[in-house]
Amino acid sequence: MTPDIFPSPGNLAKVLALVSLLPNIYKDPVSFHPERFLGDERFEDDDREALQPFHVGPRNCLGKNLAYTEMRLILARVIWNFDMELSEGGEGWLEGQRPFNLWDKGPLMVRLMVRKG
Numbered sequence: 001m002t003p004d005i006f007p008s009p010g011n012l013a014k015v016l017a018l019v020s021l022l023p024n025i026y027k028d029p030v031s032f033h034p035e036r037f038l039g040d041e042r043f044e045d046d047d048r049e050a051l052q053p054f055h056v057g058p059r060n061c062l063g064k065n066l067a068y069t070e071m072r073l074i075l076a077r078v079i080w081n082f083d084m085e086l087s088e089g090g091e092g093w094l095e096g097q098r099p100f101n102l103w104d105k106g107p108l109m110v111r112l113m114v115r116k117g
């Protein structure tokens with residue numbers, strides 16, 4: 001990121017879902033490749049730091065570690081107890097998703113008057 005591309009001052013937003021779909025960051029990004037995270041050499045050029053679903057910095061997600069623990073526990077129990085297959089209506093799930101965004105609310109102007117009495 002350089003000032004030539006993103007002049008300051010300005011707002012820069014990172015669209016997480018798009019980062020995860022960029023083929024120059026993740027090889028074959030829309031296919032299911034769990035081996036991507038298990039040291040498979042086909043994916044050694046992936047930039048694993050690019051996607052930060054919990055954000056980074058002083059205001060990043062406070063629940064990150066809890067969320068990882070919950071996800072691991074739930075996924076492990078589901079996989080341990082069940083076989084899974086896509087059921088009717090599940091086709092095209094990825095393509096049918098709709099993205100939503102946040103909005104900048106702008107300042108709420110309030111006048112404070114010292115109470116009398």
Ligand code: HEM
Nearest residue numbers: 052053054055056057058059060061062063064066067068
């Ligand atoms: C997959 C699960 C989760 C994801 C992807 C996620 C993601 C995020 C993201 C992107 C932010 C905004 C960070 C920023 O503004 O830079 C955030 C903030 C926050 N998250 Fe999560 N979160 C998850 C689960 C949780 C859980 C389980 C908790 C608590 C039990 C939690 C508590 C918080 C809190 C308190 C903040 C505000 C932190 C602050 O403003 O200082 N999150 N989260």
